[in-house]
Amino acid sequence: MIKTNQLRKVYDNGFEAxxxxxxxxxKGDIYGFLGPNGxxxxxTIRMLIGLIEPTSGDLEVSNLNVKKNKGEIKNLIGVLPESHGYYEWMTGEEYLLFFSALHKINKQQRKDKVTELLDLVSLTAKxxxxxxxxxxxxRQRLGIARTLIHDPEIIFLDEPTLGLDPQGQKDIENILLHLNQVKGVTIFITSHLLxxxxKICNRVAIVKAGTLIEEDSVKGLMDKYKKDIHKxxxxxxxxxxxLTSDGKGEQ
Ligand SMILES: Nc1ncnc2c1ncn2[C@@H]1O[C@H](COP(=O)(O)OP(=O)(O)O)[C@@H](O)[C@H]1O
Ligand SMILES: [Mg+2]
Structure with a gap:
């Protein structure tokens, strides 16, 4: 569903991120892309969704080359960025109707889709x-509903649980599990809070300082390292x- 090969990004200031x-x-993964801040x-998400160009390397999303098929890929993916503004003066329903119009969803279908999504993220009463x-x-639940407005195959969520209390985190986790299990949506989710x-990821990648440390199933990683970590x-x-022996967090 997503494949990158030796993907590399050097920013204009020369920093290799x-x-x-x-x-x-x-397909069907809830893939956790995990690593400390920085x-x-x-x-990586910005490259995968075609927002910034990689310095080198190849990347495919939904079997399409991201560099060559940006327009097509936009219809197949949903994105919840790390920080994003809302239109504060709109109601939740108006907000979703606005985005469904942007996605050129048929007028009759818009209302039904928005009703369905408000229910999915438990915002019908609001x-x-x-x-x-x-x-x-x-807000985060509304943001997730927004990513789903055009029935994408894959959604990219950048730190969706950041700053949420335990109940808020649990709500997001339950929504993502439902989406994955019932609707078959592939989910690429980042977090610095492992x-x-x-709990919800079947596969994870652990990155640090722009380098992949491990990519495996959660169970595979646990099995692999349990003999080394006596706990x-x-x-x-x-x-x-x-794995990150210096134990330091932020870069
Ligand atoms: N536009 C940019 N120009 C230069 N450096 C950047 C830019 N954006 C991010 N960085 C640096 O690249 C590194 C990775 O950033 P980022 O991808 O935001 O990490 P993460 O999301 O894992 O916290 C950080 O050290 C950050 O300061
Ligand atoms: Mg980030």
Whole structure:
């Protein structure tokens, strides 16, 4: 579903944010792209969605070369960026109707789609409330609904649980599991909080300083490293700290 080969990004100031990254995301994966702040996660997403050009390397999304098929790929993907503004004066429903119009969805179908999505993210009761009055959790749920307006095959979510309380995180996790299991949506999700999303991901990549450290199933990683880390109730975070021996966080 997503394939990159030796993907690399050097920014104009000469900083190499992504170094020879080769990733493989399968159809139906909830793929966790994990790493500390500054690891190159957002840079990688921006390349995958065609927003910035890689310095070198190949990348495919939905079996299409991203460089050559930007227009086509836009219809197949949904994106929730790391930080994004809302139109505060709109209600949740108006916000989704606005984006469905941007996606040129048939007028009759717009209302049905928006009703369906508000229900999916448990915002039906808040449909007519202005976004300015939404909590952070509600905003993130609305943002996820927005990414789904054109029935994409893959969604990219950049730190969607950032700043949410445990209930807010759980709500997002449940929505993503439902989307994946019932609708078959492939999900590419980033986080610097490994604990947050390891529960819902079937496969993960761990990156640090623009370099891939591991890519595997969560179970595969645990099995591989449990003999080296002597700890009951091993978590992905334990594996990560084991792999990044200096234990330092932000770059
Ligand atoms: N436009 C840019 N120009 C130069 N350096 C950048 C730019 N954007 C990001 N970086 C740097 O690239 C590195 C990776 O950033 P980013 O992809 O945002 O990481 P992450 O999303 O994993 O926190 C960071 O050190 C960041 O400061
Ligand atoms: Mg980021």
């Amino acid at each position: 992504v170094k020879s990254l080769s990733l493989h995301v399968n 690891a190159g996660k957002t840079t 449909a007519n409330v202005k976004v300015s009055q939404y909590s952070r959790g509600m 604990k947050d999303i390891e 009951d109730d091993l978590s992905l975070e334990d594996v990560f700290f084991h």
